Amino acid sequence: MSGIEREIEREYGRRRTLSIVWWQAVVNVVIGGYLVLDASTNPYVSRRGAEIVVLALLLGKIVLVLLYRQRGRTIVGAQGIRARNAVRTVTRSWQDIYDIRAELNTGGRTENAEWATYVYGDDGRRTLLPYFDDWQLPDFHAELADLRDTAAQHRGMAWELRPEVEDRIRLRARHRMVSAAVLVTGLIAAAAAFVVMA
Structure with missing residues (x-):
């Protein structure tokens, strides 16, 4: 060698240890607790599907953060x-x-x-x-x-x-910005639809 x-x-x-933003942890715990409580006590089966999906996404995010810190x-x-x-x-x-x-x-x-x-x-x-x-x-x-x-x-x-490579980098940066804007718009639309349907 x-x-x-x-x-x-x-x-x-x-x-170094990474600090967890306290308000994000509180929001995650409150949302997760509410969803678990509501899904287990709500007699309306039609609303459980959306709550289970949101809960699964929240748990998936937590698992990814823990895996990232470990791996x-x-x-x-x-x-x-x-x-x-x-x-x-x-x-x-x-x-x-x-x-x-x-x-x-x-x-x-x-x-x-x-x-x-x-x-x-x-x-x-x-x-x-x-x-x-x-x-x-x-x-x-x-x-x-x-x-x-x-x-x-x-x-x-x-x-x-x-x-030529700098041009490709700038083009990909623009694509990332557009994708992020589309994602945020989609999430806002989905949240609005969820509130209207509830």
Whole structure:
């Protein structure tokens, strides 16, 4: 094993505990408790289906959060970078990686962190690197710079901007924004329909 391969082997996992936003926990407990109570005591069978679906979604969210905290890792090795989250693992080989970037955590993808790290492929797709953020790493920006330097040596080329890949990244960012807007609109419409039908 060469010196470069030894240097590149890294694993980033949860080092600091993540605080749970108290009001989210209270809201989840209240909604879950209400749904369980109502589904078990409500004589109207027609309303139980919707309550069971909402309860299942709430429990599914809780299970995914717990799995992410248990399984989540960013693993850097000789073959590339693996981002392991709650249920799946995304592997990017060094030849497929276009860039590794720190971005402001505006979407709240990682709790307590101001900065999150993404790996971008030549196809413009981005993958969040679990626990590679300024909450888990005390000297986050230095660690990111060191990883980028070591990775550039390992992949055999410097990091350089390519306009065609930057265009793909911007296009995918627009698609994410449109998808999020459609999802929020759909959720609001479903909630309104649920209230009207109740």
